[in-house]
Amino acid sequence: MRRTRDISLTVIAAIFIILEIAALSMLRHSGTIQNMWISRCIHVIQANLWGSGESIRYYFSLKKKNDELAEENFRLSQEVRHYRLAAGETQAMDICTAADTAGRFRYIPATIVKLGNNSQHNYMIIGKGYEDGIEERSGIITAKGVIGVIDAVGKHYSYALSFRNAGISISARIGRTGPVGSLNWDGMTSHGAILSEIPHHIRLTQGDTVFTSGYSSMFPPDIPLGTTSGSRVVNGATYEISVSLFEDFSTLRYVTIVNNTGKKEIEKLEKE
Amino acid sequence: MKTAQHFGLIFLMMAAVQIIICNCFHLSAYVSLSVLPAMVLFIPLNIGTVLSMLIAFGTGLAVDALGEGLIGLNALALVPVALLRIPVTRLVFGEDVIERQEDISFRKFGAGKIATAILIMQALFLAVYIIADGAGTRPFWFNAARFAASLASGCILSMIAASVLLPDTKK
Numbered sequence: 001m002r003r004t005r006d007i008s009l010t011v012i013a014a015i016f017i018i019l020e021i022a023a024l025s026m027l028r029h030s031g032t033i034q035n036m037w038i039s040r041c042i043h044v045i046q047a048n049l050w051g052s053g054e055s056i057r058y059y060f061s062l063k064k065k066n067d068e069l070a071e072e073n074f075r076l077s078q079e080v081r082h083y084r085l086a087a088g089e090t091q092a093m094d095i096c097t098a099a100d101t102a103g104r105f106r107y108i109p110a111t112i113v114k115l116g117n118n119s120q121h122n123y124m125i126i127g128k129g130y131e132d133g134i135e136e137r138s139g140i141i142t143a144k145g146v147i148g149v150i151d152a153v154g155k156h157y158s159y160a161l162s163f164r165n166a167g168i169s170i171s172a173r174i175g176r177t178g179p180v181g182s183l184n185w186d187g188m189t190s191h192g193a194i195l196s197e198i199p200h201h202i203r204l205t206q207g208d209t210v211f212t213s214g215y216s217s218m219f220p221p222d223i224p225l226g227t228t229s230g231s232r233v234v235n236g237a238t239y240e241i242s243v244s245l246f247e248d249f250s251t252l253r254y255v256t257i258v259n260n261t262g263k264k265e266i267e268k269l270e271k272e
Numbered sequence: 273m274k275t276a277q278h279f280g281l282i283f284l285m286m287a288a289v290q291i292i293i294c295n296c297f298h299l300s301a302y303v304s305l306s307v308l309p310a311m312v313l314f315i316p317l318n319i320g321t322v323l324s325m326l327i328a329f330g331t332g333l334a335v336d337a338l339g340e341g342l343i344g345l346n347a348l349a350l351v352p353v354a355l356l357r358i359p360v361t362r363l364v365f366g367e368d369v370i371e372r373q374e375d376i377s378f379r380k381f382g383a384g385k386i387a388t389a390i391l392i393m394q395a396l397f398l399a400v401y402i403i404a405d406g407a408g409t410r411p412f413w414f415n416a417a418r419f420a421a422s423l424a425s426g427c428i429l430s431m432i433a434a435s436v437l438l439p440d441t442k443k
Contacts, residue, residue: 026344037407
């Protein structure tokens with residue numbers, strides 16, 4: 001019944017449009033002023049349609065533009081790293097960019113093609129694999145923090161454990177020269193983490209920035225991770241500090257894979 | 273069937289009257305007399321929207337061709353009237369009239385409701401007619417004055433036409 005009614009309305013609308021177009025066509029040929037007026041209206045409609053089409057095309061080209069911007073951003077970050085190395089700087093400056101302070105890290109831009117955000121064991125699929133130079137146990141970072149660790153590598157894609165995974169722990173430092181502890185996801189909020197194993201005698205200030213320590217072979221030092229927000233003493237010996245992360249994991253798309261070129265040598269030494 | 277034939281004859285007669293009005297009665301630049309909206313409005317309700325749009329288009333075209341005017345102008349303005357004939361009838365006279373496909377009459381609905389329906393249709397017709405006739409070359413105040421004068425005179429003329437078109441007034 002409803003379908004019949006819809007068909008009937010469509011037929012009525014189609015016949016109405018046909019009849020109106022026929023009348024306008026006849027009117028256009030019977031009066032000069034009307035001809036000009038109708039032509040002008042047609043041009044306005046064409047211009048609006050063209051404008052709308054362009055807007056839609058522009059909207060769908062935004063993804064490509066974003067990818068291009070991410071590539072350019074990565075290239076510029078790389079240049080900054082090279083200039084710093086050339087200038088002999090060993091510490092990251094105030095700008096929020098991933099720093100290669102020792103010159104032993106290789107950076108590869110990548111995109112996240114799948115991101116799990118709803119469990120205690122979140123994972124990511126990265127859109128690059130061993131053909132692009134990705135290796136297992138490489139770090140994943142952005143300018144605003146550590147994102148995860150590559151766990152398995154395929155030809156074109158890699159499987160990574162997110163920082164928001166109960167099994168991931170990274171070495172972090174309060175300030176650039178402060179005490180070092182272990183940073184884990186708090187398991188509850190999207191931007192909360194716990195920095196543990198901080199000695200009891202350290203004087204803490206809320207709002208201090210937490211950086212990567214550089215003690216891990218996966219991540220370069222001095223990547224800003226978040227700020228301290230509260231603390232509690234555990235077993236009377238160490239502090240457990242709440243950290244509010246800078247990175248918003250729900251909107252992640254562009255990341256940088258960081259690979260320590262001396263990792264194998266370090267691991268070999270550790271085994272010996 | 274008899275009623276339909278009867279209406280058809282009166283409809284043709286009214287179309288002829290409209291052609292005469294177009295050719296002979298040029299009262300003023302501000303007044304465009306037309307009974308066409310009333311003629312389309314009172315097409316029997318057993319005739320569907322599609323057919324009434326085709327009737328309106330054909331009538332408008334005939335008046336344009338035989339009267340002194342731009343070909344397509346009346347047809348352009350009359351087709352929307354036919355499109356909105358049933359919704360306006362439903363709005364003014366109620367759902368029952370549509371469901372039972374009753375004839376509209378002065379005796380049953382009164383002059384007030386009939387005048388309201390004519391006013392709506394006449395306004396729609398004149399809005400399209402005046403805009404298309406002016407083709408963006410005339411000032412707004414001229415179009416507004418023409419619309420008001422034509423609406424007033426057209427409604428009076430259409431009420432007379434309705435008294436001829438609608439069935440029970442002749443009994």
